[in-house]
Amino acid sequence: MAISRDEVFERVKEVLIDALGVDDDEVLEGATLMGDLGAESIDFLDIVFRLEKTFSIKIPRGELSPPDDLQNNPEYVESGKLTEKGLQRLKDAMPHARDEDMKKFEEDPDIAKMPDLFSVGMIVNYVTKKAAA
Amino acid sequence: MRWIWIDKFTAFESGRYAAAIKNVTLAEDHLHDHFPAYPVMPACLMIEGMAQTAGILVGEARDFKEKVILAKVKRASFLREVRPGEQLRYEATIxxxxxxxxxxxxxxxxxxxxxxNVDIVFSHIDNNLSGLTFPKENFVFTEDFKSLLHTYNVSAGRA
Structure with missing residues (x-):
């Protein structure tokens, strides 16, 4: 049975509180994992495991996060920014990114700003779709 | 010096569960500094003992092909102090x-x-490169280390 987006949000919130030691009022829809919630790259391994367990899903590598081939491919990155093609690749790979975050990123597609796409809402979008599949 | 903080495995079920013991003894130098006249097994070394028990379990599950590195201690809680003469038993489950x-x-x-309780996340670092390169040889489970496992009756690479 599919679970509602609201319910997914509540459970994702619990996962992030446990994994990152943050307070529940910090886990907002638009909060970024690295910027706002202080996640480090290593925390993503933990978060992925916790999400898999909580929702009984499998999260294959590169599905939740940007694809591995993006950052080191000259076709996709030029002077530290995503090219038109790179941006398209990112959008195709991350349909669960929040629209407002993606629009903001498109204005200045600096790869250093890519972590800003990792918001609580993005995870909720991804899990809601995955749990319904 | 070898950095080995378990004495031997007492149970080992491949890919699932391992148990190891560690005898705490005053023959260990560190106990005389931690603390002078009041020796207590340091909690950080018990985390290390669990990391070795669980890390070997995780490594063996993939035939020691992965470089298994402690990524994160998810939880570490201790209810009391451990004194010389006591025996620790580490039980790890994947x-x-x-x-x-x-x-x-x-x-x-x-x-x-x-x-x-000590819950841990390990990284198979070759699969988390993020643009970094690591030496090709497995510097975690070296040949020396694997041969040491034989003394614990854990087969290295399931030979």
Whole structure:
């Protein structure tokens, strides 16, 4: 049975509180994992495991996060920014990114700003779709 | 110097569960500094003991092909101090394992009584390169280390 987006949000919130030691009022829809919630790259391994367990899903590598081939491919990155093609690749790979975050990123597609796409809402979008599949 | 903080495995079920013991003894130098006249087994070394128990379990699950590195201590709790003459028992269970990482749950007992919990996430670092390169040889599970495992009756690479 599919679970509602609201319910997914509540459970994702619990996962992030446990994994990152943050307070529940910090886990907002638009909060970024690295910027706002202080996640480090290593925390993503933990978060992925916790999400898999909580929702009984499998999260294959590169599905939740940007694809591995993006950052080191000259076709996709030029002077530290995503090219038109790179941006398209990112959008195709991350349909669960929040629209407002993606629009903001498109204005200045600096790869250093890519972590800003990792918001609580993005995870909720991804899990809601995955749990319904 | 070898950095080995378990004395031997007492149970080993490939890919699932391992138990190891560690005898705490005043022959260990560190106890005389931690603390002078009041020796206590440091909690950080019990985390290391659990990391070795669980890390070997995780490594063996993939035939010691992965470089298994402690990525994160998810939880570490201890209910009391451990003194010389006591025996620690580390029990580790693999909760999840993927090509990139593994997650383990661990309980520590002292002379049969629950002392605490240490839950860990390990990274298979070759699969989490993020643009970095690591030496090709497995510097975690070296040949020396694997041969040491034989003394614990854990087969290196399931030979």
């Amino acid at each position: 909760e999840q394992v993927s090509p990139e990482a593994a997650s383990t749950a661990g309980k520590i007992y002292v002379d049969g009584e629950l002392l605490g």
